[in-house]
Amino acid sequence: MxxxxxxxxxxxxxxxxxxxxxxxxxxxxxxxxxxxxxxxxxxxxxxxxxxxxxxxxxxxxxxxxxxxxxxxxxxxxxxxxxxxxxxxxxxxxxxxxxxxxxxxxxxxxxxxxxxxxxxxxxxxxxxxxxxACDINGSDSARAVVPDQAALPSNNHIVIYELPVSWAKSGNDSRGVDVDVGTFKDVIALFDEAQPGKNFATVAAVRDEAILSDLGINALELMPVADARAKGEWGYATAHYFATDYDLGSSSDLVRLVDEIHSQNIRLFTDVVMAFGHDSYRYIDFHPFHIRPTMEPDNADSYQSHANHQIRDGFGGESWRYIPTVQSYDPESGKDNVQVHPSWAFHRSHLARWMTDFGVGGLRLDSVNNIGNYDFVRSYKERAWELYNARYGKSADPSKFLVIGEELSMPVSMVRQGVLNALWNEPWQARLRAAVLGNPLSDQESFEWNIRKLANTTLDDRGDTNFTDGAQAINYITSHDIEGWQGQKERLYNFLKRNNIWDVEQRAKLAFALLLTSVGIPMIFAGEEFADQMDRSVDLSKKQSDPVNYERKNEGWRRDLFNYVANLVKFRTKCPALGDDDTDFIHVDTSRGGKIMAWSRGGQDVLPVVVVANFSDEDTPGSEYVVSNWPGRNEPGWREVSQGRDVPSEWVGREPLLQWEAKIYTRWRE
Structure with a gap:
């Protein structure tokens, strides 16, 4: 039922x-x-x-x-x-x-x-x-309801954004063959005993459990409802209740969900509701869809942010959200009532995914292009109703989340309860400026760029700002690579474009910041080993370049992966990194503010101290003193990124290499 x-x-x-x-x-x-x-x-x-x-x-x-x-x-x-x-x-x-x-x-x-x-x-x-059955006739399965107590809370999740377009060595002009990573291949990323399917020839997929080793505890599958596009991931959703034909059956997805839930990992799904390639565009067009250019006087034709921008169907049909009809209500079963057709349709497929696949979070694509905040709020509230029904009175509100992508960043949507969280695209721009040693703009100092990077609640978005780290999704890279002069492309390519050749060192600095800053960190698949772009050349489009997991075990990339994995596990467990409290304890004005230190965590937890050098020079001599070190004389300090204890006489005095961040704490698991 x-x-x-x-x-x-x-x-x-x-x-x-x-x-x-x-x-x-x-x-x-x-x-x-x-x-x-x-x-x-x-x-x-x-x-x-x-x-x-x-x-x-x-x-x-x-x-x-x-x-x-x-x-x-x-x-x-x-x-x-x-x-x-x-x-x-x-x-x-x-x-x-x-x-x-x-x-x-x-x-x-x-x-x-x-x-x-x-x-x-x-x-x-x-x-x-x-x-309901798979194409081979097997009854469609339903995922086991995960143990809520074992699942991570929002302020301790690290999300892994996974597209299904992968690559392996091949014979095309760039040396890679693109294929689709199926649900069985994704299972292989979590279970070393599972070889995968299309990527069983890739040793890192066949013989390892890459994502279990990485330690992420939230998996965001980019759209897995069936899309018309074949042989690639994309946002051309056509059949909202069906799993994508390329990826596998409902039963395959259930096996994946049960596997990650057994490892206490939450499932997030990516949902596309601004436009669709669905059957209703032919069966019953006008109650469900709109051609915005044909109805210029209709408010439903325009995006929800400024400048009266028309909605874009990107080859599909924009969903119509404003009108109601007197009809049967497919959700409640009541007859002859006022119903929003598109609202009812999307809330119904939400119930299918929440019920059958134990979804633990949602990412709503292109909220501005949906163009209707009333619907978005209704969808978010229905998601919460379904989540609460899963666990009854014991439902924990810290273990579910509805995230929106709205790159104009109207944080007021979160403050007003339309969504729980937003993609924090400005954080990406701040991070990329920081790893080049630059301020974000001429109107802001380098110091304040780092302050707002480390604590996103300091970043005033004009009308309001985030009040909780669980409201902001921070990332180094995402599938959105569109941007001026490659500012959003994969980190490897971004650094090379800016004539930075020590990619490993800068990437480690970037991940140290991502995994210790206020906000929910998200890793785009492949960034944990600095994957690079083989095919994508059009920076006006989404990330269509495939993830090449074969690179994961290449020399310095293996070292980077291990570094990131260490910090991911620290981020998911350390109490101080679940707090928003951030205290900036050191700014070295003698070096233009390019060396800074800050402490994370409130009064009731052992702090985490980050010391970072954003310059081309090592600190001189054998020591570098941070005078305001909290609890300097307390025993048990250790440096996390290198996994070593710090002698008491060296607490707050250790030197730094160029472009290095060191992370200290007295907390132990």
Whole structure:
């Protein structure tokens, strides 16, 4: 059972919700048959009309037990709905389209217009009912509810942002072959006993557990709902209830989720709701979608931030969020009530992912391009309702999070409760200026760049600022590489572009800052070993360059990985790094403020002290004194990045190499 009435009705009926369709709507039909698994030949069983469901306005249905000849017990069926095209182009005649609620699609057999080929939806018939299944007929599984007590809280998570476009050595012009890392390959990153699938020939994937070794405790899978794009990751979501065909089945994803939950790692999913490549763009266009350029006087045509910028569908169709219709409500099951069609659709697939895959956090893509903060708030609140229902009265609010990507950074959205957190893109700009030894701008000193970098709550965004580190997602690199002169590309390429050749040293400094600063750290896949861009050359596009895990064990990259892994594990466990309290204890004005020290942690925890040298010169002599060192005379100080104890006589006096950060604490696990 699901907390969505329409999903439960699908257990016995083929259903199609067409809100606002009216009396002139041509009744849809079900086209159903079987697929030979060996030859992938489709054999049509028949074509059957759906009828209006009495007492459920705009809902069409067909009882699975009324089909003649009868469906066979334990048989797998492939099907489409035949409807008239309602898009602005309005192709003549009825066309076959994928069930917008299907949990499984099969691209081995498609129908429909050549520019919108529709994969078959897949279902199993057993004991008089319809059952969600994988394309091989296995019943779709459901992830085990994770032990809440063992999961990390928001202020102690390190998120790993993982696209599914990976690479391995090959024969193309740049020496790499691009393939898709499946759910089975992702499992191999966490379990050394699992070889993976498409990347089983890559030793680092086959023989190691890279992400378990790295120590991250939150995995953000970039969109894993099925997308039209083949052979790459992307934001072209087409089938919101189905796992991506390239990546694997629902059961494969459940196995991955159960594996990471067994290691106390939370799952975050990336959701695209500004635009879609879904079936409703043809089945029922106007209640669900809008062409902004065709409706310039409609507020739904514009993005939510300044300058009256029109929404961009990026090849898909922008979702329509403002209007309501008098219809059946697919969530509650009530009839003849006011419903936002797009709201109901997206909140329904949220229930599917939260219920079946134990989602522990969400990242909402392109919130400004969604263009409707009321919907975003509603979606966030529904996510929290589903999370709280998972654990009842014992639900811990520190172990769930809804993050938005809105690069104009309206922090007021967080303060007003529209979202829980935002991607903190300005932090990336500050970090990259710092590792070059520069201030962020001529209007701000180098010292204040570092202060705001170490404590993002100091960074006033104009209307407001973050009040809690769990509101800000900090990162060195993300999949968003668009930017002036490569300012956002992979760190390796950024440093090379700026004539920095000691990539390892600067990368270590960058990670020391990321993993000790106020905010939730996020690592883009491959940055932990300074992966580099092989194919991406168009910096106006997203990161399409694949992750090359073969590089992980190359010389200095292995050393960098081990350095980052050490700090990741420290970040996820040290109490002081879960506090926002930050005290700047040292600024060396004799060196232009390029050597600074600060302490993290409140009064009730043992502090963490960071000392960083942002200059091209080692500190002179055998010692460098930080005079305001907290608890200098207390025993047990150790330097974390090198994993060594510090003799009492050297506390607060150790020298620094150029571009080096040292991290000290008396806390021990």
């Amino acid at each position: 699901y907390p969505v009435d329409l999903l439960n009705l699908r257990h016995e009926h083929f259903v199609l919700w067409v809100p606002g369709s009216g009396p002139s709507f041509t009744p849809p039909e079900l086209v159903i048959g079987t697929l030979d698994q060996q030859t992938t030949t489709f054999s049509q069983l028949g074509q059957f009309p759906l009828t209006p469901w009495e007492g459920k306005t705009d809902l069409w249905h067909l009882d699975a037990n009324s089909i003649s000849p009868p469906l066979s017990n334990n048989a797998i069926y492939h099907y489409w709905f035949q409807v008239g095209d309602t898009s602005p182009e309005k192709r003549p005649g009825p066309i076959l389209f994928t069930d917008p609620l299907t949990f499984t699609v099969d691209y081995r057999v498609t129908r429909g217009p050549s520019d919108a080929a529709q994969p078959a939806a897949v279902i199993k018939f057993r004991d008089g009912k319809l059952w």
